[in-house]
Amino acid sequence: MTQAQGGVRGWAAARKGHLSRLRFTSLRLRLVVVFGLVALTAAVSASGIAYWLNREAVLTRTQDAVLRDFQQEMQNRAGLLRAHPEQYELQRTAREMATSSQRFSVLLVAQDSDGTDISANSGALNGFSLQDVPKSLRTAVNEEQKVDSHNKYAYHLYWQRVVEDGTPYLVAGTKVINGGTTGYMLKSLEPEAKDLNSLAWSLGIATGLALIGSALLAQAAATTVLKPVHRLGVAARRLGEGKLDTRLRVSGTDELADLSRTFNDAAEALEKRVDDMAARDDASRRFVADMSHELRTPLTAITAVTEILEEELEAESGSMDPMIEPAVRLVVSETRRLNDLVENLMEVTRFDAGTARLVLDDVDVADQITACIDARAWLDAVDLDAERGIHARLDPRRLDVILANLIGNALKHGGSPVRVAVRTADAEGGEAAEVVIEVRDHGPGIPEDVLPHVFDRFYKASASRPRSEGSGLGLSIALENAHIHGGEITAANSPEGGAVFTLRLPRDVSELAQEGEEKKSP
Template sequence: MSRTFLRRLRWTSLRLRLVVVFALVALTAAVSASGIAYWLNREAVLTRTQDSALKDFRQEMQNRAASLPLQPSQNELQTAAVQMAHSSNPGYSVLLVGERAKGKPVVGYSNLDGFTLSDVPKRLQDAVGKKQDVGDSNAYAYHLFWQRITLHGKPYLVGGTRIIGGGPTGYMLTSLAQEREDLNSLAWSLAIATALALIGSALLAQAAATTVLRPVQRLGDAARRLGEGKLDTRLRVSGTDELADLSRTFNRTAEALEEKVSHMSAREEASRRFVADMSHELRTPLTAITAVSEVLEEESENLDPMIAPAVQLVVSETRRLNTLVENLMEVTRFDAGTARLVLDHVDIADQITACIDARAWLDAVELDADRGIMVRLDPRRLDVILANLIGNALKHGGSPVRVAVRIEGDELVIEVQDHGPGIPEEVLPHVFDRFYKASASRPRSDGSGLGLSIAMENAHIHGGDITAANAAGGGAVFTLRLPRDPADPADDQEGDRA
């Protein structure tokens, strides 16, 4: 099965819930209607058959059994029973029970269904045999009692009455098999009708769900494309219902979002272009200023003591401005996507030592790294990362700074830990943000606020990451994770072109 079909069938699917609800409503309605129809027809059929048979039996008892003597003979009872059975419509079996002298019963019968006195329920015999108070003992008044029974797995109606004022007791038995067959056929017809109603409701529910959910599905697909950055996504609107209003609202929202993102992108591009242009424009005069400041620095010993501090200030601020311009140019390269890796296999211990030595930090850094750990990376960018992390630790945590190197699976892990006061919890999420300085919690820095963000960008271009945390024993810990053999972006581009 396709993933789309399975998704439509899951229990959380609105389509499935609509179909199930429609089906349950239809099933409830169909079962209720069928049950009521079956019950009404059952009562009507049984009552009609029952009333017809009992009415005929009552009439026959009144016409034939009531004319028998008080103590009829066996032949008289037999003849009357046969006559009653043969004249019955519908046909039924008859038992006539009379009494002779000394209370000995005499039975006459016309047996169509193997009907005997033992088949008559005891409760019915007791009801028929109970003495009735009627006032006029010579009247042919009588009470008729009946009961539905099952004999040999078949349904029957049994009735009984006793002639008031003297005479035989009569019982009749008629089959209800035909009525049961008719009711079974009716039950099957109603069951088939219920099943057809259920199937029809499911098909109608499917059609309704498709009609309702197709616009919702299109809206969901459009929302996903919008979330993927395809801001020109629009829905085709037709109709005037609520779904059409929802589609119009989506189109207006998408249009407003596209316009806002377009304006933001234009402003961002203008800002990037301004920073890049400014960095390039500043670089030329800074080169000249730097050259002059270096000359002044070399001659500072020969200058007037009142002028020497100003010269030193110019030199330091010029270097700081140079660093800021270089960082801004680096940031613009990352933003423009033009930064590239130049990968090489290096001994990580030698690389870290060279970084520390170049900045005269050998006495301030404790290096815990085994030689011979070879990693493929961009040495210049790793130097930038380490310089920013170690320099940041020395500024804010003091010396010594501990640098530990280890290998975890396919990753190179470098931890830089200082012994300062640590990083406040509210500052931790922002330490890699551009131009962010936690000056309220750490000594005031003369940095640009770009060092850690540049370090993070260089880690990302390697396919790695940097995290900041506070050590259990105090101080801040920056953890750099880099793949030991990152993919070369140049190779990926060549592969794409191929």
């Protein structure tokens, strides 16, 4: 897999996690909720307006009919009474007035010939009395108005709606035109209230049906709108997973169709760019591999010559001309450096091409570290804290490469003594599943701005020193060797001073190596 494709896959993983979080705020749910709220608002508003208009119409129609009939009865019947009627006359007139078509209760109040207040009711509605009439209404009825061109009568008809024990009533009162008898009327509005309750229930049911209908409509609309969006999301995930040939079927001329065309254009451009990058990457990798192989032949001859020159330098006879001795030492040193660089480039090429393989063996980690230190004559500069008996099944050669790079880097940049400690780390089940090797120096540590780049290829900590004894590939190769084992290397600064490199490797990488072989096999 190329670096470009790896970057696309990493983007896909991050994008997939982001999309999984967005499921909690479903666009479909939001569409349904918005449709429902709009429909509910509209239905409630329409129902409220309809109820209010019908309520006013029903009550006004009933009220006007009752007041008109009561006023007519007051003129036709109570108006015929004497100024000071007797009790029986009031009683008879009240009953006659109650027989009108509106069926209301009547209360008549007057004074007899002795000036005594008398009253009589029609006998309905549990004995309609003066106490049932609101005081404010009685005051208004008995108040004499000034008669002028704008007001022809001294007394007017007044009414009021009251509620008693949950039942609405209409109460009205007036005096006869020439004064004298005062009449009050009480009309139950319970039938109208029942009709209005039925209307309210009907409007409520209609509102509920409208809400359900809007939800179904929103579901249908969401399905129509979100299906292309869903297809776009699936295509984006496939594209992020590295399937760069993913395309959307474009139909129509709406905004979603334009979005699909834009996606297809972007996918095509991305595929072309990734292919170009992959081709350049392959060409660069082939160039490095070919160059490394081509350099090995002349380097072999040069190395043979430098070995002879080095033997001459170490000979006791002193046959080497002192004038050319520094040049010979420089040639020997640079030849070794060039050999290391070519070997490192070939190793990097194998990692990039995916051809690096593990050759496993059971090793004692302490013995392996000791052999690595002894082979490079570092025994006096390295303190080893490792118990024998910690065994692991891994690739000894690659472990030696990792240790040589980590310890050599510590000696070069941190100075001796370098401390190497070995321990095991337990898995969840309690079994020691990892070998942990820490390499610590006693130098100034790694600058914070350099820490993220210590494993980068050819990275130089100081731009003013682009040339150094190393190739700039050692730590990068060590990290690749750790990864091929399923392990990891981390770099940090110790609180006590100095840099600490921590290597973690599984104690048995047999399954990992077998899986790698299966993937590489055709």
